[in-house]
Amino acid sequence: MSSGPRCLVCAQPCLSPRLLPCLHSLCARCLRRLGPLGEPGRAAVTAAASRSVLCPVCDAEVALPPGGVGQLTPDYLALSRGGAAAGCDLCADGAAVRRCLTCEADLCLFCCQAHRRQKKTASHAVTELENSKDCSQAEKPCFCPSHPAERLRLFCEQCDQPVCRDCVVDGHRQHPYDFIGNVIHRHGDALRELLKSTQQRMGTLEGVLNQIDEVGSAVRGRMEAVAAEICLFASGYVKAIEEHRDRLLKQLEDLKVQKENLLHLRKAQLQQLLLDMRTGVDFTERLLTSGSDLEILITKGVVASRLAKLNSVAYNTHPSVEDRIQFFPQERAGQCRGYELFGTILNKVVDPARCTLLGEDLHSTRQNQLTGFTLLCSDTTGEQMGRGGETVQVTITHKDKRDCAVKPTVCDNGDGTYHISYSPEEPGLYAVCVYVKGQHVKVGTKAVATDTKVILAAPTGHAVDK
CATH class of the missing domain: 2.60.40.10 (Immunoglobulins)
Structure with a gap:
């Protein structure tokens, strides 16, 4: 079990991993420690009241579902990669140590003891989890969190979530529903289209980042040209003019740093957006290629929300900064050492x-x-x-x-x-x-x-x- 995926925060084997809206997966231990806006040492119930937390991986502020961190979507894809520390299928809290071959469910020690005490399940065959011959998450059925004895076989179109037969009779009675196998193609195709759109925007974003490098080079070239002009103008004077030249060069260097810092800031923002997009695309690709139909339907809501949010971020496809920096050699610049000086840098922009x-x-x-x-x-x-x-x-x-x-x-x-x-x-x-x-x-x-x-x-x- 230790060879499977590990939590990105604590680096321990993932136990009941759940997805944050930014598509980063955290284990149950880290979720319990997650406080308001990512503050450690606060109870998860406080985080549920705040309705938003900071992801400890990407530092993004993400909104929680109404029920708090406990209602986050389980990361079935992480469990399906094999070797992950699976959680109990009944309580979804403890680590699974045994498997009921009759129910095809993984059980923690407490639920295993309760399983044997109930008349309905006392005769079920239970074995150690490592002795089970078929522990594949892709083939293992998923049970309804509201009706643990029922498998998730149906999909409620109105609520946009998988449900069991008892759910249909209970809270989804008037809702349109269908079998998962009948709806997976439509929902999977919609997710693929969203993935394609995100991939295209990634290409555009990479092009914009390249343009920022080109704009930065052009700004630096312009700065160097103005510096050469200033040096040529000031070369005919002695100390007073040399001091004036040094002041002009310092002023120009400050402008250069200011504008390069602005470009660096824009570049960093776009790089972060690209990183977030890559995270979303990588996860979605793994979900669509490695996940089962049920896993896609369970996870597609949070994935589609994340990709749509990333796609809605606006950015300028032609980044630039104001480069109207000019040197006016005939402008009066005051006196230095008793000499009348000329030459100023103008960087004014009309507003x-x-x-x-x-x-x-x-x-x-x-x-x-x-x-x-x-x-x-x-x-x-x-x-x-x-x-x-x-x-x-x-x-x-x-x-x-x-x-x-x-x-x-x-x-x-x-x-x-x-x-x-x-x-x-x-x-x-x-x-x-x-x-x-x-x-x-x-x-x-x-x-x-x-x-x-x-x-x-x-x-x-x-x-x-x-």
Whole structure:
């Protein structure tokens, strides 16, 4: 028995192994020690109340069934690989030491004694477990946990679980059911399709991880190019310029570390997702190739839930980081040792959420009169960009006449501000939308809405009340 599968946590032979929703199998001893969110030394009943634990193998937070760890799906696949320390088929708690040849059930010492005291089973032939000639889990019948004397031969379609004849009469009376042999093909095929989809996503995920390595190489190459440019610029100066150069290189190195750390974090997250997928795929493949029909049906619920959850995780298939790092040799950089210094590194990125629109003409104007307002672009810290070059798009349309649009003019002032001018030809209500990098810009003062700005236009010489 010691040559069989061992628990991934305690490394001891698996005793009554059960599956966590992440598809890692734990023995009964480790399950009893599993506390809330994986805390050791707490009773399993406390874990049942918390409804979630941390898997001690992959550190994933997994939800427990309503009954707690005791209601986790048994890992029949681990037992079927041979040599595993099987649990008692009646109490599912103690280790099996004997086998009833009449019932074809493995019994712990306590249940064996009870088996012999009952009139109904007193005449059954019981032998030592190691003397049993046929202990194969694939051939050994599984008994109903609610009716230990009945074998699981039927499958309840409504409850999506194997049941026995007494279950059908008792709690599943009005539920549609069928024999396991009649439904295994349909459920097995569905699980195979889910497996195929997960395998395809694994291939895509591996490709994304390769792209991250390529992006990291490109970022490092860009950093090296900027460093060479900085060194070339600073080579003509003496100590003051050399100190300035060193400061610039340190600043650039900090940016490099920052961006590489971001890439490393994304890579680690995707690697963990890939590892979880591999675990799910490996287990599912073993289940479909080595498990019996009953084992597939018993386990397929937790397996399908895990694979579906992994498949629902979203990730960017084109990973990148902001690489708009530029060196401006003509920018003033203050003084050092009495010398006026030039050359700065700019890493500002415009944040559309922090850009604002300013000007009273956002709200009213006159027909055929040229007017306008100002767009102020800021970075992620709320500081004005201080330079132009951003992609700004403006649309102005009549609210009642869709074919009546005003063509605005956008003037880049080169300091992070843009002047938008327009002249409405028709009176009425207009909608103005301003986009920076394809995202809506909010109004700074007297805002009407986040993504829609209202203008009131009237015939020449007549203003309209708001």
